[in-house]
Each structure stands twice: as C-alpha cells, then as structure tokens.
C-alpha cells in the first residue's frame with residue numbers, strides 16, 4: 053500500500069543525497085545562456101547533483117525520451133565474421149523526476165517499442181528497465197499545454213509522487229524500494245498528488261472511426277506547404293516521436309568492420325521518405341503535417357487504444373514558424389464536421 057510523508061527541505065536533501073549514492077537522479081535542469089535565442093536558457097533533462105538544480109518554474113525544452121531512446125545510439129559492432137552488441141556505458145539505475153504528461157509519453161513509447169505486435173526492442177527495453185519515475189506533481193499548466201484534452205494529465209505510474217513546496221516536500225511512495233529512505237527521514241502525513249484539470253489550450257479530437265479519404269487531400273494541409281520549413285524541431289522535442297533511421301558506420305577504409313547506429317529521424321525532415329529507386333513520398337510539407345497529425349491522434353489510437361500525443365505542447369513551444377499543433381487538430385476536427393472538400 054502507498055505511504056505518504058512530509059519532509060522539510062533539509063530532510064529531502066538527505067533523501068536525495070542517500071539516493072544519489074545508488075542511483076543516477078535525472079530531472080529538468082537549467083543551462084544558462086544555452087537557449088535557442090540569445091540570452092535565453094536551455095532546460096533539458098540531465099543528471100542532478102543537488103535537488104536545488106531541479107527546474108520547476110519552466111517547462112523543459114526537450115522531453116526525457118533520450119533516456120530510453122537516445123538521438124544517436126550504437127546498437128552493435130561488426131567485423132565481417134561476427135557482431136557484438138554495444139554495452140551500456142554503465143549499469144546505473146536512474147530515478148527520473150518528470151511530470152505526468154511525460155510519464156504518459158514514455159508509456160506511448162513503451163507501446164511502440166515493447167508492446168507492438170509482441171515484438172520487444174531489446175535496446176529500448178534495457179534502458180527502460182533502469183528507470184524509476186518520481187512524478188513531479190503538476191497542478192497548473194505551462195504555455196501551450198493541452199494534456200487535459202489528451203487525457204494525459206494524470207498518472208499513477210510512479211515509484212513516488214512529489215509535491216515541492218516552499219518549506220519542503222510532500223511525498224507519496226508507491227514502491228517498497230524507496231519506502232525506507234522516506235520513512236527514516238520524513239514524518240507520516242496524508243498526501244495524494246493532484247493533477248491539472250483545465251488547460252488554457254483545449255483541443256477537440258476528431259470523432260471519427262474512419263477518416264474520410266477526402267480529408268487526405270483537403271486544402272487544410274496546404275497552409276503548411278509554405279509555412280513549415282522542415283526543420284524537425286517539433287519531432288525532436290516531442291516525447292512520443294519515435295522514428296529513427298539506421299546507419300552503418302565503417303571504420304577507416306574497412307569494408308567489413310564498423311558499427312550500426314540508430315539515429316533519430318522525423319517525418320517533417322527532408323529525406324525521411326526517400327526510398328530505393330529514388331522514390332520520395334510526401335514531398336510537400338503539408339503532406340508531412342497531415343501524416344504526423346494522423347499518426348498522433350488517429351492511427352496510433354486505432355492500434356493501441358490511446359492517442360499518441362500527450363499534449364505537452366513542446367512542438368508548439370519550439371516551432372520557428374509559430375505552427376501550432378493544437379490549432380491543427382482543432383482545424384482538422386472543424387473540417388471533418390463541416391465535411392471535407
């Protein structure tokens with residue numbers, strides 16, 4: 053049964069220090085001056101050496117997906133005779149501090165990589181099995197969030213849930229693994245995490261069992277032909293975008309020795325749809341936006357029963373062309389209601 057505790061800031065620092073001896077603790081961290089515009093900061097998931105480094109005031113620009121699905125990962129080495137899998141750099145288990153939308157985002161990745169027609173991706177699984185979620189309670193939205201519309205604002209998939217206050221931390225501990233450290237350092241207390249119940253941004257999901265074929269060529273998508281510049285920022289910042297390509301890297305002049313890497317790719321990027329024989333699909337940016345939209349809120353649901361998009365709003369945060377994905381979903385729903393041309 054879950055148990056709850058209250059800890060002063062000092063007591064929680066003791067918990068953090070104790071856990072740091074056995075786990076790598078990762079959470080959103082601020083990197084001053086490294087943002088994409090001058091004089092802005094970058095906030096991304098990184099190992100924390102102290103709980104004071106945890107960024108709570110702003111949304112992270114990147115999601116925690118690189119913990120399970122790194123942007124560039126060597127899968128195995130080969131030499132013409134045999135291959136050997138690349139070992140992970142360490143065996144450390146990881147405590148990751150993250151919000152409910154990102155827990156749900158990793159659930160969407162789990163379905164893609166581990167529950168997809170019963171095929172398990174071992175490279176994903178070995179990273180995923182090291183993670184323990186410490187959920188950061190999230191009672192207020194950031195800009196562009198629409199997690200409530202996507203039913204991704206709540207989660208009970210955590211080892212511990214934490215409410216950070218001015219004077220300390222309230223915690224609900226769900227995993228026996230972490231019970232003792234909270235029990236020894238804190239005092240028993242009634243606490244259950246709360247969840248944001250309304251976002252400023254709301255989306256209406258299309259209520260169709262089957263997409264009418266006309267919507268594939270609807271003029272709705274034409275807007276993105278000129279606006280989108282195929283930078284792929286929306287893909288790289290998205291917690292659920294999981295497309296990749298594989299690259300064989302040969303060492304020196306060798307034609308037999310090298311390594312195979314898995315590298316992030318994205319449906320908005322040029323080259324994503326290039327095929328043997330020089331064929332290319334979805335040349336227009338609008339077609340790419342259509343593909344992404346259907347994948348996030350239609351195709352994935354048909355396969356897994358939930359939407360892929362969790363409404364974190366990062367794609368809207370980072371798009372240099374101010375393209376809003378939440379607006380796109382609403383436009384699609386409106387077009388379906390009025391009947392696509």
Ligand code: SF4
Nearest residue numbers: 290361362364365367
């Ligand atoms: S599509 Fe946008 S809002 Fe949805 S999960 Fe990806 S980044 Fe977040």
Ligand code: SF4
Nearest residue numbers: 280281283284286371
């Ligand atoms: S971030 Fe915006 S401009 Fe860049 S690929 Fe995505 S939709 Fe297009």
